[in-house]
Amino acid sequence: MSVSRDAKEVKVIPRRFSTAKEPSTNEQNSEAHVKFRAHEAHRPHAGLDASRASTGVVWCSEHAYEHGFLDHPEEWANLGQGAPEVEDDIEGCFERPHTINVSMSGREYGPTAGIKPLRHAVANLYNEHHRQGKDSKYTWENVCIVPGGRAGLIRIAAVLGQAYLAFFMPDYTAYNEMLSLFRNFSTIPIPLSRADKYQIHPAKIAEEVARGTSVILTSNPRNPTGRMIVKPELAEIQDICRDRVTLIMDEFYCGYNYTTDCDGSVVSAADNVEDVDRDDVIIIDGLTKRFRLPGWRVAWVVGPKEFISAIGSCGSYLDGGTNVPFQEAAVSMLEPTKVRNEMKALQSHFRDKRDYVMGRLRKMGFNLPYTPDSTFYLWLNLEQLPEGVNDGLNFFNACLEEKVIVVPGIFFDLNPSKRRDLFDSPCHHYVRLSYGPRMDVLERGLDAIERIVKK
Numbered sequence: 001m002s003v004s005r006d007a008k009e010v011k012v013i014p015r016r017f018s019t020a021k022e023p024s025t026n027e028q029n030s031e032a033h034v035k036f037r038a039h040e041a042h043r044p045h046a047g048l049d050a051s052r053a054s055t056g057v058v059w060c061s062e063h064a065y066e067h068g069f070l071d072h073p074e075e076w077a078n079l080g081q082g083a084p085e086v087e088d089d090i091e092g093c094f095e096r097p098h099t100i101n102v103s104m105s106g107r108e109y110g111p112t113a114g115i116k117p118l119r120h121a122v123a124n125l126y127n128e129h130h131r132q133g134k135d136s137k138y139t140w141e142n143v144c145i146v147p148g149g150r151a152g153l154i155r156i157a158a159v160l161g162q163a164y165l166a167f168f169m170p171d172y173t174a175y176n177e178m179l180s181l182f183r184n185f186s187t188i189p190i191p192l193s194r195a196d197k198y199q200i201h202p203a204k205i206a207e208e209v210a211r212g213t214s215v216i217l218t219s220n221p222r223n224p225t226g227r228m229i230v231k232p233e234l235a236e237i238q239d240i241c242r243d244r245v246t247l248i249m250d251e252f253y254c255g256y257n258y259t260t261d262c263d264g265s266v267v268s269a270a271d272n273v274e275d276v277d278r279d280d281v282i283i284i285d286g287l288t289k290r291f292r293l294p295g296w297r298v299a300w301v302v303g304p305k306e307f308i309s310a311i312g313s314c315g316s317y318l319d320g321g322t323n324v325p326f327q328e329a330a331v332s333m334l335e336p337t338k339v340r341n342e343m344k345a346l347q348s349h350f351r352d353k354r355d356y357v358m359g360r361l362r363k364m365g366f367n368l369p370y371t372p373d374s375t376f377y378l379w380l381n382l383e384q385l386p387e388g389v390n391d392g393l394n395f396f397n398a399c400l401e402e403k404v405i406v407v408p409g410i411f412f413d414l415n416p417s418k419r420r421d422l423f424d425s426p427c428h429h430y431v432r433l434s435y436g437p438r439m440d441v442l443e444r445g446l447d448a449i450e451r452i453v454k455k
Contacts (some may be wrong), residue, residue: 015212024387032393056173057082060396067400077437077445082223083294083352084376084436092345094338096293110324112442113312114145114300118327121334123134130270130335135368136260138276143304144312146294147322149172149252150267152311153316156248157182158302159310163246164188165215168200168207169425170412172250179414188213189414191426197370198225198379202236207246208244216241217249218452220269221257224412224432225379226372228267230259235272241307243263246280252299253375255290257342258351258425264344266290267374270302277304290346296326349361350376353442360446364453378434379409383429389452390430402448 027033027215037322046251057216057342060080061069069076105115111121127137144154157178163289165185167175169192190208192198200218229237241247249269273279286299299322301311315321358368359376367384382390391397392408399406409430420425437443 004368006212009197010073019265026388026394027391030394030395030397045134048281055177055406058064060405063396064400064405067403069403069405072327074406076403077441077448078405079434079437079442080407080432081436082377082434084289084292085438086292086294087438089438090349092253092348093292093342095335095358097329100329107327110321110323110327111312112315112321113308113320114142114143115324115327117331118145119143119240119300120336122302122332124412125334125336126268126270127337129266129340130268131244135264136154136273136275138270138302138425139305141307142276142302143309143375144315145327146284146286146299146301146311146315149250149286149288149299149429151297151315152177152286152299152301153178153250154181155311155314156284157185157306158314158318159394160185160215160246163214165217166190167176167217167414168192168222169414170198170224170409170430171414172219173407173411173414175217175413176414192225194369194426196228198222198374200229200237202233202240205237206241210319211305213245213250217248217250218310219253220254220267221251221374222291223253223409224377225407226375226377227370228257228259228374230267230373231271234267234269238279240316241277241279241281242274246282248282249284251283251285252289253284255346256350256375257343257347257373258354259373262344262347262351263341264342264347277306280307280308281303290343291333292346293437296323298322298326298330310385330412334353350435353439354378357433357435357442357446361382364450376434378433378435380431380433381405381429385453391429395431395452398452402451404445404448406433416432 023033024204049119064076122143123138123140131137146155153174161184163185165179167179167186168190190204192200205216240249247269254266254268257265259267265392269281269283273281281300281302283297284301287296288299301308345441354372354376356372361380365384367381372378382392382395385395389398392410396406396408409427409432410425412432413425413427
């Protein structure tokens with residue numbers, strides 16, 4: 001199959017790449033499907049792989065721009081962007097800074113591992129919330145400040161040695177690009193089961209360790225399924241990995257925890273670490289999600305000093321380090337009592353939005369097999385809808401016509417080496433729907449989805 005450069009002229013030469021059933025007429029005639037079925041060997045300009053230029057969420061935004069989203073975003077319901085509402089309207093949450101003081105040191109290059117006061121504040125937060133009563137504590141040397149989660153993941157990947165790196169599907173779309181950029185490790189996909197409600201179990205981890213996996217990367221809480229590994233399973237997984245596997249835990253959504261009646265507590269792998277410098281557990285988090293400051297690009301990596309030293313140093317050639325004035329402004333936000341109160345307010349607010357969205361979708365006839373216990377995402381199965389809108393790409397296109405953005409599920413089917421066909425993907429009939437935006441945006445978006453379903 002070949003696709004011309006002009007998006008308006010799609011020339012299809014039928015070829016059989018898939019082991020699945022033959023595509024329907026609707027899928028064969030869909031411009032979006034044709035683009036994603038283009039075979040690697042038939043792409044123009046072999047020296048350029050433009051598919052690496054964006055993640056799935058960016059792809060969705062670019063197509064929404066073509067429908068007018070960029071010109072009038074206030075008319076749209078963006079249920080695709082992986083960001084929470086950033087306004088100061090959530091009852092009980094502290095007001096975000098409206099101005100940033102730029103000190104003299106803020107004018108200088110900052111250390112690529114981050115400024116010491118913020119590294120100390122992060123270590124103190126983890127010790128207060130996750131290391132009480134434990135002999136081994138984090139220090140500022142166990143923390144590296146990075147300019148956002150993606151930059152942190154890239155730094156971690158850069159310092160890994162030769163290894164089999166296992167990852168789960170579905171998971172965060174940006175992992176796909178990160179895993180395809182580096183050649184110092186080989187990636188091993190581990191599909192999660194819909195019948196098992198996309199949960200990771202210790203037995204699955206033990207299987208990976210037994211076959212020689214030495215690095216495991218996962219989000220917890222999980223994007224896009226809204227599931228979370230909690231005790232005792234999380235502690236058991238870490239015990240299986242101890243001294244055998246480097247465990248990379250993306251905990252950006254850890255504040256959105258609905259398993260403890262919104263008491264402000266946060267589930268973290270830091271709870272189960274025995275020795276902060278010996279246990280190969282690397283945690284990444286930041287201000288982006290649970291502090292609702294995605295534009296600040298302030299995040300951190302917590303782990304053994306040896307890892308942190310390497311991760312801090314490689315920032316000198318990868319990204320240059322994090323904005324210093326924003327680091328200085330972040331220090332006071334991480335006072336442990338303040339954070340606990342913030343998490344209480346956050347959890348109550350987003351749990352209410354989750355329940356509202358699920359209630360609306362169930363009334364429309366959607367089958368929701370489980371209630372997400374974390375994040376602000378729903379992993380929505382479309383198979384029960386009529387053909388034409390019962391797969392992620394076509395549903396996405398139908399949503400654009402109603403000024404709504406969702407993310408097709410195939411973007412979460414991590415496929416770094418492009419070895420699988422679209423129609424073999426278990427995520428083909430899913431979209432990720434976010435209840436991160438304000439309630440009025442959710443209402444507008446769900447009204448539009450209801451119109452699509454009724455059509």
